Amino acid sequence: MIIFKYDKSFEGLLTAVFDAYFRKEFPDMLLGLDEPGPLFIETEHIVTTDKEKTNRVWEGLEKKLSSNALNMITHVWLSELEKSDELIFRYIRKTFDNQQNIETNYADDDVLQMQKTAQKVSREKHRLTGFVRFVKTSDDIFLATLTPDHNTLPLIIQHFKDRFRDQQWIIYDLKRNYGYYYNLKEVSEMSLADTNMIKNGQLDESILAGNEKLMQQLWKQYFKSMTIRERINIKLQRQHMPVRYWKFLTEKYSS
Amino acid sequence: MKAEILNKLTILAESAKYDVSCASSGTTRHGSKGNLGSASGWGICHSFTEDGRCVSLLKIMLTNHCIYDCAYCINRRSNEVKRAAFTVDELVELTIEFYRRNYIEGLFLSSGVISDPDHTMVRMVQVIKILRTVHRFNGYIHMKSIPGCSQQLVHEAGLYADRLSVNIEIPTEKNLRLLAPEKDHDSVFKPMQFIQQGMLESAEERKKFSKAPKFVPAGQSTQMIIGATDETDLQVLQTTSFLYDKPGMKRVYYSGYIPVNQDDKRLPKIIQAPLVRENRLYQADWLLRFYGFKVDEIVDDSYPNLDLEMDPKLAWALRHPEHFPVDINKAEYQMILRVPGIGVKSAKLIISSRRFCKLSSADLKKMGIVMKKAKYFITCNELMMLNTVQEYTPEYVRKALTGEKISRKKPDQNQLSLVFDP
Numbered sequence: 001m002i003i004f005k006y007d008k009s010f011e012g013l014l015t016a017v018f019d020a021y022f023r024k025e026f027p028d029m030l031l032g033l034d035e036p037g038p039l040f041i042e043t044e045h046i047v048t049t050d051k052e053k054t055n056r057v058w059e060g061l062e063k064k065l066s067s068n069a070l071n072m073i074t075h076v077w078l079s080e081l082e083k084s085d086e087l088i089f090r091y092i093r094k095t096f097d098n099q100q101n102i103e104t105n106y107a108d109d110d111v112l113q114m115q116k117t118a119q120k121v122s123r124e125k126h127r128l129t130g131f132v133r134f135v136k137t138s139d140d141i142f143l144a145t146l147t148p149d150h151n152t153l154p155l156i157i158q159h160f161k162d163r164f165r166d167q168q169w170i171i172y173d174l175k176r177n178y179g180y181y182y183n184l185k186e187v188s189e190m191s192l193a194d195t196n197m198i199k200n201g202q203l204d205e206s207i208l209a210g211n212e213k214l215m216q217q218l219w220k221q222y223f224k225s226m227t228i229r230e231r232i233n234i235k236l237q238r239q240h241m242p243v244r245y246w247k248f249l250t251e252k253y254s255s
Numbered sequence: 256m257k258a259e260i261l262n263k264l265t266i267l268a269e270s271a272k273y274d275v276s277c278a279s280s281g282t283t284r285h286g287s288k289g290n291l292g293s294a295s296g297w298g299i300c301h302s303f304t305e306d307g308r309c310v311s312l313l314k315i316m317l318t319n320h321c322i323y324d325c326a327y328c329i330n331r332r333s334n335e336v337k338r339a340a341f342t343v344d345e346l347v348e349l350t351i352e353f354y355r356r357n358y359i360e361g362l363f364l365s366s367g368v369i370s371d372p373d374h375t376m377v378r379m380v381q382v383i384k385i386l387r388t389v390h391r392f393n394g395y396i397h398m399k400s401i402p403g404c405s406q407q408l409v410h411e412a413g414l415y416a417d418r419l420s421v422n423i424e425i426p427t428e429k430n431l432r433l434l435a436p437e438k439d440h441d442s443v444f445k446p447m448q449f450i451q452q453g454m455l456e457s458a459e460e461r462k463k464f465s466k467a468p469k470f471v472p473a474g475q476s477t478q479m480i481i482g483a484t485d486e487t488d489l490q491v492l493q494t495t496s497f498l499y500d501k502p503g504m505k506r507v508y509y510s511g512y513i514p515v516n517q518d519d520k521r522l523p524k525i526i527q528a529p530l531v532r533e534n535r536l537y538q539a540d541w542l543l544r545f546y547g548f549k550v551d552e553i554v555d556d557s558y559p560n561l562d563l564e565m566d567p568k569l570a571w572a573l574r575h576p577e578h579f580p581v582d583i584n585k586a587e588y589q590m591i592l593r594v595p596g597i598g599v600k601s602a603k604l605i606i607s608s609r610r611f612c613k614l615s616s617a618d619l620k621k622m623g624i625v626m627k628k629a630k631y632f633i634t635c636n637e638l639m640m641l642n643t644v645q646e647y648t649p650e651y652v653r654k655a656l657t658g659e660k661i662s663r664k665k666p667d668q669n670q671l672s673l674v675f676d677p
Contacts, residue, residue, distance in 0.1 A: 164291070215356065218264055222264055228513065231307075249302065251358075
């Protein structure tokens with residue numbers, strides 16, 4: 001069995017593709033640097049992430065794939081699902097090894113799997129643009145916290161930057177412990193040293209802006225009033241808005 | 256102040272909720288410096304209420320006082336409900352504060368009619384004008400146009416709103432007059448025409464000056480109440496199709512009648528809103544807009560109502576077995592689209608994948624085609640397909656798919672059965 005070990009970064013993965021073609025040897029398994037391998041290892045290659053090699057592989061892909069398919073690769077990477085790196089690896093190999101463009105051949109398992117995984121990420125991205133809830137703090141920053149299934153934050157930042165230009169905001173991923181801060185000029189990545197003021201996804205009351213409680217109360221009341229009681233359909237509600245997102249939705253958590 | 260706002264919000268949201276439209280789609284508008292907000296094109300749902308409906312816009316009435324007495328409406332003059340009215344400033348502030356917290360995509364403003372249509376419309380236009388010009392609000396705005404108001408006001412509203420709508424409410428004029436004596440179809444179609452005219456004029460203007468103001472860029476929509484009157488689905492869908500033929504009509508919504516006014520003799524006594532029928536009408540609506548169907552293919556004089564047990568596409572296929580089976584690897588897109596169990600997305604997947612290789616039923620299954628339905632109507636890259644609607648009969652397929660019991664051969668009476676008790 002041929003094993004490649006790499007640093008679990010996207011650049012590392014592309015470097016692994018480069019190395020494989022260079023060595024004319026293709027891995028059966030991709031592992032992180034300190035992950036234990038299986039019992040029978042024939043060859044083990046340690047990939048050293050290299051900017052140059054990364055770029056060459058990406059440029060090669062740009063020549064063979066549409067921007068849609070390239071987007072799909074980033075989406076699948078951000079899915080953080082197990083073995084999604086191996087899936088991307090196989091997809092890239094198929095792209096390079098075929099004369100014809102393979103991206104619409106959905107009868108191929110890997111192509112279809114890529115499309116489905118990318119769709120999952122894209123669905124969450126779309127959901128989050130709606131489910132992000134800002135809480136206004138006493139220093140006029142609008143803060144939103146969430147724990148997405150996939151690493152979706154980088155994909156939604158542009159939307160919020162476009163929409164809320166005249167207010168400072170932070171969107172924070174509590175699961176991956178990083179977020180983005182917009183300071184009225186630009187967005188920068190940040191991570192909080194201390195998340196003590198956030199409990200169960202909710203901000204400590206002492207740092208809320210003056211009218212924040214009232215607005216939350218109004219929104220909750222509005223949400224309740226909108227329900228048509230003759231048409232209750234809890235199953236449908238949960239299908240559109242899975243319960244795992246509820247703890248960050250102002251209208252769903254109880255005060 | 257606080258308690259009063261909460262009270263108003265409750266009353267005016269309760270009165271607005273029976274309007275089913277909540278779409279925030281149709282306009283793509285990026286944010287820009289000094290403005291608040293953007294519009295996303297596909298629309299974004301921000302929440303879902305316990306009835307499973309999406310909350311996208313702040314759907315609210317300016318007031319629920321009304322001079323009309325329409326039988327189907329909860330806010331009619333003769334009802335004893337709590338009445339309230341927002342001031343323009345209150346509503347503007349509420350919209351902005353909700354928007355900044357990403358609760359909503361924008362505002363859906365509607366209103367009961369106070370003193371006369373124009374007077375009401377002036378106040379509504381004031382709200383959206385202040386939002387757009389004073390607060391530089393760039394999010395989505397959907398406004399109801401009040402039947403019977405002047406063209407000039409519709410025109411002004413159209414410059415600030417993304418979408419305007421006038422509800423037709425009852426599919427035929429005869430029944431509308433019965434339930435809403437103060438209204439007729441003319442009072443609905445007039446403002447629709449004003450909107451349409453405004454859109455056409457603006458399109459012409461923009462050919463000359465690309466910076467000319469846009470007029471309701473997301474078009475107009477309307478709503479019909481289903482089941483309050485005796486129209487057949489044929490009549491409903493004919494009205495739908497008539498409306499879609501007009502330029503700028505983006506959506507017709509169907510609202511299953513909810514018995515809000517139980518004591519009115521003109522209305523049917525029902526316990527449950529006709530939700531299945533409503534669902535079937537939406538399916539038929541989709542067939543009209545995205546699948547290339549005509550109304551008379553879905554319902555006609557011999558079948559004036561939609562089959563409640565199955566979707567209208569399947570019903571059509573079973574009435575027309577002569578078109579099937581369809582060869583997945585050869586047939587045109589339009590024909591593949593007509594196969595029950597294949598939607599627009601899967602039809603496109605099929606078309607693009609079959610260039611690479613012949614598709615088998617296993618491939619189709621992986622792509623997400625509902626083989627349970629589709630298998631009776633297709634042939635693909637297998638040796639023999641002997642289980643299509645041609646070999647079975649439409650009656651058999653119908654039973655198999657609607658879950659009616661198919662009579663199996665009774666177990667042989669002469670055969671002894673062995674029962675092992677553990």
